[in-house]
Amino acid sequence: MKEKPVFKANMNNCNQLTTWWEEALHGNVKSFGRIHDELYSGLYFYLYKIIKDEDAAQDVLQELFIKMWERRITFGPIKNVKYYFFKSARSLAINFLKAARPEFVGLSASHDIDIVFSREDVLVLEETGREVEHMLALALNTLPRRQKEMIFLRYFDNWNYDQIAEVTGLQYQSVVNHVHRGINQLRIKLSEGSKIATTELVLS
Structure with missing residues (x-):
């Protein structure tokens, strides 16, 4: 396999x-x-x-x-x-x-891309415990598609907002808003499991 x-x-x-x-x-x-x-x-x-x-x-x-x-x-x-x-x-x-x-069939360049995160992906960001890795991957996958793609590019390949806007065709401020909303949602979801401190460490 x-x-x-x-x-x-x-x-x-x-x-x-x-x-x-x-x-x-x-x-x-x-x-x-x-x-x-x-x-x-x-x-x-x-x-x-x-x-x-x-x-x-x-x-x-x-x-x-x-x-x-x-x-x-x-x-x-x-x-x-x-x-x-x-x-x-x-x-x-x-x-x-x-x-x-x-x-x-009706997909276009402006459509949202559905990216799915795994625990292995989270290892790219930081060495964390297995429970935290699993929780973070689950939390990432609950985000809207566009927010997931923005966070993927921002934190998994260290792109800045201008670069993300260039590739996705979105306006700069739209990219910033999507990333910030996604991070806020992650903090809320992980705080429910008492992991907010880890989120701030990983996605700061």
Whole structure:
């Protein structure tokens, strides 16, 4: 039985990614390979959370990198390479769901993505006791879909609000509001189990 992927946040050097992309524009396969290696784990984890199927997530990710390489001249210079890739991955994931699953036929880029958290995901944030990990995962999964996606990007990959807005297509203030409402809801839910102090520690 395959283990579910667990992503450990990796802070990328945006300037280096931009340099590699500029070199890739001139046909440098090695530089494009470096972009692939740098972004692969984060993109795969994000796609897996959206699609909820390991093989399908890998297929969509492969499609993404092929598309980005073959159409690189059309795309031209990219200001923020990482978030352009994530935004493109999100779009491809939505297209996959629409094509593969009838219940998603009407899905669009503006729709909420339903991300499900596991206890293993919570381990990414902080070393905590098993009971707390379980409670936090349960609490996260009770949030509205949009709040879950915002919190996933904010705390599981250390994105700032501008970056989340860029990828999801939401306004900056809307992202801030969703994250703050989600955190407040988590504190309320966990305080019911006397775990509010842990929540403030993990999601500060």
